[in-house]
Amino acid sequence: MNIHEYQAKELFKKYNVPTPRGHIAFTPDEAVKAAQELGGDIWVVKAQIHAGGRGLGGGVKLARSTAEVRELAAQILGMTLVTHQTGPEGKLVQKVYIEEGADIKKEYYLGMLLDRASEMPIMMASTEGGMAIEDVARDTPEKIIKVAIDPLTGFQGFHGRKLAFGLGLPVEEIGNFIKFASALYKVYMDHDAEMIEINPLIKTGDGKFLALDAKMGFDNNALYRQSQVNEMRDLSEEEPTEIEAGKYGLSYIKLDGDVGCMVNGAGLAMGTMDTINYEGGKPANFLDVGGGANAETVAKGFEIILKDPNVKAIFVNIFGGIVRCDRVANGILEATKLTKVDVPVIVRLDGTNAEQAADILKNAGIANIIAATDLADGARKAVAAAKGE
């Protein structure tokens, strides 16, 4: 789960990670009020969406008067912002963050994430502030300094010194940097974060460090104990069908092909997509119905898959282990009564009681249910059906 910049900065403030002052605004009037409260003579109006690249897309603008704050807020609120992370359809901006202007002397990058190789959180810093870290990693990896932090002992001075000297900071600024980095580590650990990105981290004229931007993502499995973070969840930033699927214990991700897939188990679900691709088709989605593929979950699965108008055939691929295939077959028949399915459904059931399942489907005599003998056969039939063959 991700949160907005302004929310991440709220968490930062509680942990004394310095950020510029700012207020959230949902209307141009609120934006002006926010600017007046902040005072000063320069403000930044920032679109709040869950995607990077907002500046380039026109979602971050500088205002030199409150009149300009109003004008820019009016312009950005309600716009559909397209960045390299939103996809071509973009994202609707529903709120702006009004922030005081900052005296930027130098921009850096500072981030944290789980390093799966060392199985520890790592902190990464770079002098290439403002650039996408993926590009820096690809083109000039030597400009990224990384430290793995053992969670058993926590953030130590040497971690901070390694980063600070790596960034080429003068000795008198190192203390400030270490204070910043050590507070950031606490924000990460205390909230079960899986990612923090500050891009840019800025150094001001008087040698202080400020998080000019803030991006945070969290471990979904830990949300049960992170009530504060949970309250920050903005469902309007998430895919509605994915949320709906989640309510029924299904894991769904929409793709752009035309062969719908319904599978038990995440690995087999990915493998099914790959098989469809291998057989010359394109998967319309990832869908893991989980361990208990019963009539209700299968019906819901059909419903969600068929919300996508591109779907021309559905491949149901279930490997019955503890779940018996005859039950799944009955579930499929039941599901076609609950949800109208008007595309060909190719069904491959293997594992426990597969033969009984095949008989159940055959005896039902439903024209658009086509039985498949194995994974490859099912994928081939589904691809052919989607092509109208």
Added chain:
Amino acid sequence: MSILVNKDTKVIVQGFTGKEGTFHAEQCMAYGTKIVGGVTPGKGGQEHLGQPVFNTVEEAVRATGATVSMIFVPPAFVSDAVMEAADAGIELAVIITEGTPVKDMMYAKAYAVKKNMMIIGPNCPGIITADECKIGIMPGFIFKKGNIGLISKSGTLTYESANQVVKEGFGITTAVGIGGDPIIGLSYKQLLPMFEADPETHAIVMIGEIGGDLEIQAAAYIKEHITKPVVAFIAGQTAPAGKRMGHAGAIISGGSGTAAEKMAALEAAGVKVVVSPADIGKAISEVMGK
């Protein structure tokens, strides 16, 4: 022969009296696994499925001599259960539970390493040595005895592969579901040498997926140390970047952890990599020279 577990392995269940623990413990016993007891704090002294229940793992180990624990406790209690097992001298903890926070696994695994306890999982189907011992939730009947070792991040792909291997006329020595979380216990790199050393295992199937670099580490290891043929499939060739594909660890982040890079690394290490998971069985036939 086999790896890690066999017909003599003594197993306790943490979360023994819960719904999942009960159902699967019963299935394991029916398969032939020596479940010698279980732990449910507060229910010590009772009997469940004909076996003693203990309040602590320490008591259970002392009374039964168990060396393996199968863990079914809810996600919030996994790290506690793992550390308790490690502290009590358990040698291998098999964590079936799905949904453990990463931070908890980070602490639990570090503690287990310190105490010399191996972990399988979390979020995995467990481990099975054909016809001898099943510790987990897999349908045992698929795993006919034979000479193929199996290591997989995915549950249903484990069943799918085992089924194909059996249909080709082969069978399984031991199959290990290592789980698809960002932090897991035993991985390919630790399991491959065990299969290499097992005289009954003649070839190895390895199922990976997008995210992380365990398959890349495996490729480097295979190149240097593995002489037995290896067949591999990597799930998620068609997965979009930045999306979590069901498993917590199955995500291409920052452009790395793709199926393509893993497949290339394995191929370069001499592994027979199949593009479609439907070809795993056939590939085993080929490398076994049948």
